[in-house]
Amino acid sequence: MPDHHHDSPDPALASLIADAIEQADELPDLDAVRAEVWAADLVALAAEIDPEGPAAVVEALAVAGGSGPAAGLWAIDAVSDLVDLGDPALEPAPTWADQLLTSICEAAWIVGDWRGDSAAFRFVDAADERHVLVLDLVPGAGDTGETIGEATVGPAELLDATADESAGLKSRSVPAPELAERVARAMRSTSEPSASFVAVGRVVLARLSSFGIDDLEPPVWIEPDVPALPERDPDDDAWAADVVRRALGEPLTPDALDPAAVGAAAATLRAAADTDDELAQWLAASVGPIDLDESDADVVLAVLAAAVAPASLMPLTGDARQAVLELEFADWLGAVLGVVRAGTGTHVDPDVLVDHVNRCPEVTSTIPKSDRARVAWAFAVAVEAWGPLGVVDPDNCLTDFGAAVLPAALVRAWQPI
Numbered sequence: 001m002p003d004h005h006h007d008s009p010d011p012a013l014a015s016l017i018a019d020a021i022e023q024a025d026e027l028p029d030l031d032a033v034r035a036e037v038w039a040a041d042l043v044a045l046a047a048e049i050d051p052e053g054p055a056a057v058v059e060a061l062a063v064a065g066g067s068g069p070a071a072g073l074w075a076i077d078a079v080s081d082l083v084d085l086g087d088p089a090l091e092p093a094p095t096w097a098d099q100l101l102t103s104i105c106e107a108a109w110i111v112g113d114w115r116g117d118s119a120a121f122r123f124v125d126a127a128d129e130r131h132v133l134v135l136d137l138v139p140g141a142g143d144t145g146e147t148i149g150e151a152t153v154g155p156a157e158l159l160d161a162t163a164d165e166s167a168g169l170k171s172r173s174v175p176a177p178e179l180a181e182r183v184a185r186a187m188r189s190t191s192e193p194s195a196s197f198v199a200v201g202r203v204v205l206a207r208l209s210s211f212g213i214d215d216l217e218p219p220v221w222i223e224p225d226v227p228a229l230p231e232r233d234p235d236d237d238a239w240a241a242d243v244v245r246r247a248l249g250e251p252l253t254p255d256a257l258d259p260a261a262v263g264a265a266a267a268t269l270r271a272a273a274d275t276d277d278e279l280a281q282w283l284a285a286s287v288g289p290i291d292l293d294e295s296d297a298d299v300v301l302a303v304l305a306a307a308v309a310p311a312s313l314m315p316l317t318g319d320a321r322q323a324v325l326e327l328e329f330a331d332w333l334g335a336v337l338g339v340v341r342a343g344t345g346t347h348v349d350p351d352v353l354v355d356h357v358n359r360c361p362e363v364t365s366t367i368p369k370s371d372r373a374r375v376a377w378a379f380a381v382a383v384e385a386w387g388p389l390g391v392v393d394p395d396n397c398l399t400d401f402g403a404a405v406l407p408a409a410l411v412r413a414w415q416p417i
Helices: 011-029 032-049 053-065 071-083 156-163 176-189 195-209 234-248 259-275 280-284 296-308 318-326 329-342 350-359 369-382 400-413
Strands: 104-113 116-124 130-138 147-155 170-173
Touching: 011 032, 011 053, 032 053, 032 195, 104 156, 104 176, 116 156, 116 176, 116 369, 130 156, 130 176, 130 195, 147 156, 147 176, 147 195, 156 170, 176 195, 234 329, 234 400, 259 280, 259 296, 259 400, 280 296, 296 400, 318 369, 329 350, 329 369, 329 400, 350 369
Parallel strands: none
Antiparallel strands: 104 116, 104 170, 116 130, 130 147
16 A cells, blocks of 8 residues: 655655766766765755755665665765765765865965956865866945855866956955955845855855855755836936937938848847857847847847846846846946947946946936946946947957947837837
């Protein structure tokens, strides 16, 4: 007869456990860090399904492993170390068992590009194997502290890009304990962690514990609450579009834009839609949303306008959603009027855009110093399409196409709907 003393497991949890048991066959071939990352992601997914999910996963893997050197035992070792659910005796132990959670920090850096700063740590374990932990630091507004954005655990070579001038990265060495405390503060302020941070969160906690930081909870995925778009004011839109025309003249019509540049940008967007690249989120958020069978110019203008005035927040990632909600039409006016007036070849980065807002004669408001980093971050997120679409060149300098298409995109964003 069936056993009615135990509730049937959640179907999603049962599926996760089945996948984990199958994947565990490969665990002996991993190194300690990859095993930790695998286990951290598994536990985070289990916790998302059910608060008791991690314990259920460990129990199921133990049963799957049996008493011999079966795959489940390798998995339970990695999981148990990360979630502190006991220390099962494994015979034989995987080759990397002695290296689990032995990593110590060798060095730390602040690594930055035009999008913002990241905290980077390099660790070495008992087997003299090295890896890095990189966490994006997202500025808060006003007195609000930093939060954690994307998080990556990877090979030490991940930081080699800082030595490549073409990568546009700058790094400076900092005391590791100070940076660890900064990351801990940012973690405490993070209320809606990214999926990547949740996935490696237990590894992050394990690394921070090596600095004596033991009072943090692992990040938990929270389904984002997508707010409603603020109601558009037709009078404000008309006024803003008129400011563009008075400041820069009538923007070029779509068919007057450089056909080669427009064609290349539209091809990039159609490829993004085919591959589900993150760039495609702006297509989905555009008015309509835009039909990819429309003309090249209309497709490109729709995407550039979507960052200024999206038709829907639903398709956007959390960062993109927050960015477009924080940037007002005065910010876009100041930024675009400023870079277009500066002309082709002018360097464009988020700090430059903030400067243009504060110096724009058509914009009476200014961005206070306390909000500067946050607004710069919002611009960095909202203009990520500028590079792939050829608005700026690989050195982040305004192109001829960018100077022509940006005013047209603003007017498109503020057209009557």
